Structure formats: C-alpha cells, structure tokens
Amino acid sequence: MKTHSIDSPSTSESGNQSRFEPHNLTLTFTWIMTTVVMVWMLLHGVRNTDQYSVVRYMIQGVYVAVLLWYLARTGPSISQLPNIQSLMFPRSRYGRFIPALGIALMLAFSALSDQGVSVLMLLLIIGTVWILVAWRREIKLPMVVQGVAVAIIALMGGIPFLKNGLLSESDFIILLVLVPPMFIAGGLLFKRTRLGGIHLFAKRYGKALKSFLWGCLLFVPLGLINAVSGSPSMEITWVLDWWMPLSLPLFSGIVEETWFRLLLVSLCYLLLQPAFRKRPQLAIISAVIFSAITFGLGHDRTWNRFLTTGLLYGLPMAVIFVRREWEHAVGAHYMINMIPWIMVYLEN
Numbered sequence: 001m002k003t004h005s006i007d008s009p010s011t012s013e014s015g016n017q018s019r020f021e022p023h024n025l026t027l028t029f030t031w032i033m034t035t036v037v038m039v040w041m042l043l044h045g046v047r048n049t050d051q052y053s054v055v056r057y058m059i060q061g062v063y064v065a066v067l068l069w070y071l072a073r074t075g076p077s078i079s080q081l082p083n084i085q086s087l088m089f090p091r092s093r094y095g096r097f098i099p100a101l102g103i104a105l106m107l108a109f110s111a112l113s114d115q116g117v118s119v120l121m122l123l124l125i126i127g128t129v130w131i132l133v134a135w136r137r138e139i140k141l142p143m144v145v146q147g148v149a150v151a152i153i154a155l156m157g158g159i160p161f162l163k164n165g166l167l168s169e170s171d172f173i174i175l176l177v178l179v180p181p182m183f184i185a186g187g188l189l190f191k192r193t194r195l196g197g198i199h200l201f202a203k204r205y206g207k208a209l210k211s212f213l214w215g216c217l218l219f220v221p222l223g224l225i226n227a228v229s230g231s232p233s234m235e236i237t238w239v240l241d242w243w244m245p246l247s248l249p250l251f252s253g254i255v256e257e258t259w260f261r262l263l264l265v266s267l268c269y270l271l272l273q274p275a276f277r278k279r280p281q282l283a284i285i286s287a288v289i290f291s292a293i294t295f296g297l298g299h300d301r302t303w304n305r306f307l308t309t310g311l312l313y314g315l316p317m318a319v320i321f322v323r324r325e326w327e328h329a330v331g332a333h334y335m336i337n338m339i340p341w342i343m344v345y346l347e348n
Contacts, residue, residue, distance in 0.1 A: 027070040031221055034063045038224035047343060048230040060225045060312050067218065067316050075323035078281055081194050086274040099271035103290060110294050111306075117298040124259065125178065127267055131185040143187055146200050147180030150254050154179060157250030164238045175255050186262035186326070195269050195284070197325035198262070208327045215320060215331025222313065222332075223339035229308075231340045239348055245341035253334040260295045260314070261321040261329045288318035 037059060046052055089095025106123070110116030132139065155176055161167045167175075187201050199208035239245065268287035276283040295318075296310020313336060321329035 021073075023066075023070045023073045026066050030063050030066045031218075034059055034221035035224060038221065038228050041228045042224070042343070047228055048234050056225060056228060060222070060308075063221050063225075064312050064316050068319055071316075071319050071323040078284070081273075081280055082192075083277060084192065084270060084273040087271065096274035096277075100275040100286075103268060103271065103286070107290055107293060110297050111301075114301060116301075117294055120294055121259070121298075124182070124263060124267075128178070128181050128185045128263065131188055131267075132181060135188045138188055138191065139184060142203070143184050143201065144180065147183035150183060150200075150258070151176055151179040154251050154254040157247040157253075158255075160238070160244060160248060161251060164236075175259075179255060179258050182258050182263045186258065186266055189263070189266035189270055193266055193270050193273070195266060196262075196321045196323075199325060199327055211325055211327035212331035212334070215324070215328035215333075216335040216338075217331075218320070218328075219316075219332040219335040220339070222316070223335040223337070226313070226336050227340040227343045232344060234347070236344055237348055239341060239344045242345070245338060245345045248341050249334045249337035252337055253330045256295070257317070257321070257326060257329045257333050260291050260298075261318055262326050264294070265291045265318055265321060284322055288315065288322060291318045 041047070041052060041056075086096035086099075088098050106116075106120060110120055113119075158167070158172065158176070162169065162172045187198065190196065190198065190201075199205070199211060239248075265287045268290050269283050272283035272286055273280055276286075292314035293306065293310050295314035296305045296308070299305050299309045317329050317332050317336075320332050
C-alpha cells in the first residue's frame with residue numbers, strides 16, 4: 001500500500017521553511033517556558049495539591065493553543081486531499097448529509113448518556129468489520145504482521161495494569177484483540193482519505209521511530225502538566241521497577257491512538273468529507289473535535305474530563321495525527337503518560 005509522503009514541514013523536517021517564522025519561534029519559547037515552570041512546580045511539591053491550579057490551566061491552554069497554531073501552519077496542504085464519494089445513498093441529493101447528522105447525534109448521545117461512549121466503541125467495532133469485509137482484497141500480509149506486532153508491544157506494556165487490577169481481564173483482552181483489525185482498517189481508510197499517514201505501512205521504520213520521538217518532544221510540556229496535576233493516583237504503589245514508567249505508556253499510547261485517532265478520526269472524515277466537499281477543512285475540524293470530546297468523555301463523563309482529557313489533551317493528539325501521522329500521535333500520548341508514571345516511580 002502506498003502511503004502519504006511526509007515531505008511537508010514539521011518539527012524534524014523544516015528545511016524549506018524558516019525556523020524563524022512566528023509560529024516556530026512562539027512554539028519554541030512557549031515550550032521552554034512551560035517546561036521550566038512545570039519542573040519548578042514538581043520540585044516544589046505542587047503535585048497532588050490544589051496550588052496554582054488556575055495558573056496550570058492557563059499555562060496549559062496557552063501551550064495547546066500555540067501548538068495547534070504551529071501544527072495548522074505546518075504539515076501537508078489540505079488541497080492535496082482527494083474528493084470522496086458518499087458511501088450512503090450516493091444517488092440521493094441529500095444522502096451525503098446523513099452521516100453528518102448521525103455523527104452529530106452520536107456526539108450528543110455521548111455527552112448526555114453514560115452509555116454513549118460504549119455505544120460509540122461498539123459502532124467502531126462494527127465499522128471495522130465492515131471495512132475489512134468491504135475492502136478485504138486490499139489487505140496484505142505485511143499489514144497484518146504490523147498490526148499484530150503493535151498489539152504485542154501494547155500487550156507487554158499493559159500486563160502490569162492487568163496484574164494490579166487497573167483493568168479488568170475482559171476489557172484488557174477486548175482492547176488488545178481489536179488493535180490489529182483496527183490498525184488494518186485505519187490503513188485502508190488512509191488509502192482513501194490521505195488524511196494523516198503512517199510510516200509503518202510503507203516500511204519506513206526509521207522515519208516511524210523519528211516521528212514517535214518528535215511526538216514525544218512536542219508533548220513534554222503536556223506530560224509535565226499532567227504530572228503536576230496529580231495523574232496517576234497517589235494510591236498506586238506497585239510501580240517499583242525502573243522499566244515500568246517506560247513500558248506502561250505503550251499500552252495506552254498504542255491502543256487509544258489506534259481506536260480514537262487512526263480509526264475514529266479517519267472514519268469520521270471519510271463520512272463527513274462528502275458533506276463538506278467544497279470546504280474539507282470543516283470535515284477535518286469536525287472529525288478531530290468529535291474524537292477529542294468522545295476521548296475525554298470515555299475517561300469519565302464530567303466537565304473536568306471534557307475540558308482537560310478531551311480538549312487539552314485529546315484535541316492536540318487528534319490534530320497532530322491529522323497534520324503529521326499516527327506515529328507522532330503515539331509518541332505524544334506516550335509522553336503525556338510517561339512523565340506522570342516516572343513521578344509515581346520516584347514517589348514509591
């Protein structure tokens with residue numbers, strides 16, 4: 001399968017773009033300042049306290065805004081994205097608007113019902129099966145092997161969660177077993193949407209690692225903020241080995257980025273683009289917002305989760321997937337969780 005060529009400017013590949021443009025300079029300055037302030041807070045025992053809570057939210061909001069601005073100004077041009085034919089009632093004048101209405105209703109249901117995100121995840125499973133059956137002739141052995149490989153990596157990272165009761169056995173198995181088919185379905189969606197990208201499908205393993213590391217670097221400030229905010233719980237006392245903070249984030253990074261970014265964002269865009277054919281950026285914005293909000297509500301249906309996990313963490317992760325590729329998003333998610341796990345290890 002051919003994949004999107006990441007030739008546009010990024011944090012690691014900005015040769016054709018001046019490093020002294022406003023969005024580059026602003027991001028660098030904000031990254032440094034946010035990192036310094038959060039490290040100072042950690043050194044002064046602010047973690048797991050209410051000290052400077054308003055300041056933390058303000059700093060996080062500013063960094064996320066600057067990061068989104070930077071990502072919007074860099075990356076591939078939206079004009080390069082292909083037009084997509086409506087998959088529902090293609091001959092009907094209004095058929096292309098039906099998926100948009102369905103997604104809007106699903107968003108409202110997720111916000112109003114405790115079962116909303118569970119229903120969404122069930123629909124994602126159904127959508128995965130539909131994609132794999134409909135486009136089964138395009139599935140290649142390397143895609144299957146890669147899907148199984150990333151699931152094994154997630155498994156190795158997630159075993160401590162299972163052993164220490166942070167995940168039920170059924171949830172653990174379901175999340176992991178569905179990674180390979182969703183990974184493959186995400187690749188098949190990319191072939192049609194050209195939104196985001198993934199180096200692994202093109203066997204560019206060096207670039208995949210490089211993208212992962214750049215995602216980590218960009219999200220260091222958000223990882224520090226997450227640690228200062230007290231995540232994860234102080235009650236966790238079993239993180240006693242040095243390798244645990246490094247391996248644990250691989251589970252959430254791979255599983256959740258496969259579910260909520262590679263599959264959900266791509267599928268939403270595939271369904272929405274025909275309705276916004278003349279302005280595809282609206283389809284992209286709708287897809288990333290839907291992913292971010294449902295991601296936040298999936299952790300807990302509260303205002304705090306909506307604002308923090310959804311908009312201040314989930315939104316930039318969805319945007320970096322769209323403007324870069326899946327490996328960037330996995331690195332971003334990994335860093336957001338790794339720094340807090342390091343703090344838990346040091347505290348234990």
